[in-house]
Amino acid sequence: MLPNLHPRQPRRVGRKSAAAVALVASTALVLSACASDDGAADDGSSDGDQAITFIPKQLNNPYTDVVLGGGEDGADAAGFGASEVVGPLEASASSQVTFINAETQAGTDVLVIAANDPDAVCPALGEARDAGAKIVAFDSDTNPDCRDVFISQVVAKDVALIQVELIAEQIGGSGEIAILSATANATNQNEWIEFMEEELATNPDYADIELVAKVYGDDDDAKSFQEAQGLMQAYPDLKGIVSPTTVGIAATARYLSTSEYKGEVALTGLGLPNEMRPFVKDGTVEAFALWDPAQLGYVAAFAGKALADGEITGAEGDTFAAGDLGDREVGEGGVVIVGPPTTFDADNIDDYDF
Amino acid sequence: MSTIVSPEKKAARPRWQNALLSRDAVMVAILIATIITASAMLPRFASPLTVGFLLIDVIPVLLIAMPMTLVIIAGEIDLSVASTAGLTSALMGVLWQSGQSMVTIVVLGLIAGLLCGALNGLLVAGLGLPSLAVTIGTLALYRGLALVTIGDDAVADFPVEATSFVTSKIGATGIPVVMIGALLIVLAYAVVLHMTPFGRGLFALGFSTEAAKFVGVKVDRTKFWLFVGTGVVSALAGIFWTLRYSSARSDNASGLELAVVAAVLLGGVSIFGGRGTILGVVSAVLLIGTVNYGLRLERVSDVVLIIVTGALLIISVVGPRIAEGVATRWRGRRLRARVSPTSS
Numbered sequence: 001m002l003p004n005l006h007p008r009q010p011r012r013v014g015r016k017s018a019a020a021v022a023l024v025a026s027t028a029l030v031l032s033a034c035a036s037d038d039g040a041a042d043d044g045s046s047d048g049d050q051a052i053t054f055i056p057k058q059l060n061n062p063y064t065d066v067v068l069g070g071g072e073d074g075a076d077a078a079g080f081g082a083s084e085v086v087g088p089l090e091a092s093a094s095s096q097v098t099f100i101n102a103e104t105q106a107g108t109d110v111l112v113i114a115a116n117d118p119d120a121v122c123p124a125l126g127e128a129r130d131a132g133a134k135i136v137a138f139d140s141d142t143n144p145d146c147r148d149v150f151i152s153q154v155v156a157k158d159v160a161l162i163q164v165e166l167i168a169e170q171i172g173g174s175g176e177i178a179i180l181s182a183t184a185n186a187t188n189q190n191e192w193i194e195f196m197e198e199e200l201a202t203n204p205d206y207a208d209i210e211l212v213a214k215v216y217g218d219d220d221d222a223k224s225f226q227e228a229q230g231l232m233q234a235y236p237d238l239k240g241i242v243s244p245t246t247v248g249i250a251a252t253a254r255y256l257s258t259s260e261y262k263g264e265v266a267l268t269g270l271g272l273p274n275e276m277r278p279f280v281k282d283g284t285v286e287a288f289a290l291w292d293p294a295q296l297g298y299v300a301a302f303a304g305k306a307l308a309d310g311e312i313t314g315a316e317g318d319t320f321a322a323g324d325l326g327d328r329e330v331g332e333g334g335v336v337i338v339g340p341p342t343t344f345d346a347d348n349i350d351d352y353d354f
Numbered sequence: 355m356s357t358i359v360s361p362e363k364k365a366a367r368p369r370w371q372n373a374l375l376s377r378d379a380v381m382v383a384i385l386i387a388t389i390i391t392a393s394a395m396l397p398r399f400a401s402p403l404t405v406g407f408l409l410i411d412v413i414p415v416l417l418i419a420m421p422m423t424l425v426i427i428a429g430e431i432d433l434s435v436a437s438t439a440g441l442t443s444a445l446m447g448v449l450w451q452s453g454q455s456m457v458t459i460v461v462l463g464l465i466a467g468l469l470c471g472a473l474n475g476l477l478v479a480g481l482g483l484p485s486l487a488v489t490i491g492t493l494a495l496y497r498g499l500a501l502v503t504i505g506d507d508a509v510a511d512f513p514v515e516a517t518s519f520v521t522s523k524i525g526a527t528g529i530p531v532v533m534i535g536a537l538l539i540v541l542a543y544a545v546v547l548h549m550t551p552f553g554r555g556l557f558a559l560g561f562s563t564e565a566a567k568f569v570g571v572k573v574d575r576t577k578f579w580l581f582v583g584t585g586v587v588s589a590l591a592g593i594f595w596t597l598r599y600s601s602a603r604s605d606n607a608s609g610l611e612l613a614v615v616a617a618v619l620l621g622g623v624s625i626f627g628g629r630g631t632i633l634g635v636v637s638a639v640l641l642i643g644t645v646n647y648g649l650r651l652e653r654v655s656d657v658v659l660i661i662v663t664g665a666l667l668i669i670s671v672v673g674p675r676i677a678e679g680v681a682t683r684w685r686g687r688r689l690r691a692r693v694s695p696t697s698s
Contacts, residue, residue, distance in 0.1 A: 053653075059655065059656060059657070060657075084653050086650070086653050086655075086656075087656070088656060089656045089657065089660070090609070092605060092608060092609075093508070093599065093601055093603055093605065093606065094595070094599045094601070094606065097599065098407070098411055098646075098647070098650060099650060101407040101411075102407070102647070102650040102651045102653075104403070104407075105398050105401070105403045105404065105407065105651060106398060106651060106653075107398070117508060117599075117601055117603070118510075119508065119510030119599075119600055119601045120508075120510075120599040120600070120601040122600065123517065123521055123598075123599070123600060143510075183605075184505075184506035185506060185508050185603060185605075216506075
């Protein structure tokens with residue numbers, strides 16, 4: 001079709017009625033979209049209770065879904081009147097800001113956020129705090145000035161050490177290894193990688209292990225898959241891959257299980273038992289680690305409640321009750337630790353369902 | 355230049371009636387209807403906070419949509435805009451770390467954008483390559499350069515005066531101060547497109563390059579400056595982005611090019627070139643911004659949100675086509691009906 005070559009006059013009537021059609025249709029669309037949601041919002045705000053909103057790094061991420069599941073359970077148990085989950089579709093630095101703004105305006109009492117970028121969310125969180133919201137960071141910290149407390153899965157160093165331990169064991173203590181991480185700016189992954197590098201460099205047990213590459217799958221399944229493939233081609237002597245992200249380890253396991261490297265190249269890192277089960281059973285993966293992500297959301301909800309009620313301020317030494325999990329204490333820098341990581345292997349993986 | 359009169363001027367109806375029924379008027383009406391609807395149905399929507407958050411959200415798209423409108427009207431496209439903004443952001447970070455002053459950084463950032471645009475312009479106008487292919491290439495190239503420039507780092511310690519200026523509001527109105535600058539750019543582009551021979555030449559160019567040449571449009575020079583324009587304005591958007599989020603990183607503004615093109619098309623600019631107005635595009639940018647903000651305020655999932663934006667775009671493109679088809683058939687039947695009695 002070459003519509004711009006036609007003379008224009010014969011179309012005039014058509015364009016006007018067309019415009020009218022567009023007007024009616026678009027307005028109807030907008031109206032229905034607004035109308036269908038109006039009721040739901042009223043249910044949430046009319047009971048006058050405190051409201052909590054979770055802003056994950058991105059929606060539709062299996063790990064995040066488990067964290068948020070725990071968060072909503074925690075919000076119910078802690079006594080929030082309303083709990084919501086909003087978030088961007090892609091984990092880019094600035095994508096969370098509009099959601100924070102909307103929540104600020106909605107007058108939400110507690111914002112629980114896993115920051116894609118520790119600084120990019122700060123100005124928006126500042127406005128939310130000015131409007132009276134309490135900020136709980138979880139999973140991935142913001143700049144400490146921008147939040148009240150940070151709920152950390154585990155001590156960062158423990159997460160790094162258990163992964164180094166697992167990979168060293170699986171490759172027999174010597175050889176080349178690579179790291180397949182999430183995004184290049186991911187706060188938590190970078191912290192673990194730093195500890196891993198430090199441990200590899202200083203611990204004499206690991207003197208024969210050489211970290212040859214760090215690649216980034218951006219927590220995107222296809223990209224992680226391709227990065228794993230690229231690693232195998234670039235480093236033919238590679239003995240093992242550490243992937244400290246659930247998306248990365250699952251994609252890498254899928255690649256390895258269908259390639260000639262299955263069972264030859266070790267893979268460990270942080271994975272979800274439900275996603276990794278087939279690869280543990282078929283021998284692609286020997287063992288991997290993780291904490292229970294649901295507990296992370298659960299504790300975050302209780303921390304938010306304690307902050308909103310004024311029971312704690314996020315100062316070091318504050319303690320609050322985290323429902324079934326008992327008491328938690330706020331440590332140095334406003335950090336709350338949920339618990340130690342767990343190792344999953346063929347013997348225990350069937351005991352977990354997340 | 356009198357041969358390139360826009361078709362609206364030859365209309366049989368009175369001018370005011372045409373203006374009322376034009377695509378622009380419809381876009382403005384939809385925008386106003388949406389704002390009224392949102393204010394009536396969303397309890398927290400009508401407030402200065404909304405004005406502030408909403409406008410500051412749409413500024414990058416609004417800025418880049420201006421030169422993009424001209425480029426698309428001229429029958430070309432520039433997909434490298436978001437990467438140019440990203441490269442500018444990365445450059446800002448590195449320069450700030452090396453201790454340059456804010457003024458130097460902004461100037462160098464704009465120069466970087468100018469160079470990016472000039473490269474696109476040279477490839478398209480100088481070598482006569484298709485802009486779609488060229489700018490898909492530079493989309494990757496500029497993003498790659500951004501990564502090389504700043505690597506995996508993020509620079510976040512920009513001076514508070516600069517970052518708070520960018521997010522500051524005009525008194526109690528909630529309107530961001532930078533909106534004034536954005537409006538000036540919108541006005542400048544509106545004047546260039548609708549009130550200058552250069553602008554009329556763009557419409558001619560969009561209809562037919564050959565014809566435009568015959569009536570004296572300097573095709574290559576025009577195209578070159580269009581791309582320089584998108585480059586500089588994209589750099590400006592990159593600078594705004596960096597200071598607004600106080601974070602300079604290589605992946606800033608990624609994907610923004612598609613949001614811009616979507617807004618421009620929704621605003622009634624023909625993807626084949628030759629048709630479009632600044633008013634329509636500004637309305638479309640604000641419409642998308644309002645719908646997005648309103649739905650987010652109601653915590654509608656982003657999954658639904660992109661469906662709504664996509665549907666709006668499709669309706670705006672397909673709707674007029676269907677109506678045209680119906681009208682043509684109807685006119686044809688009427689014509690036959692008038693002819694047949696005399697022939698029988």
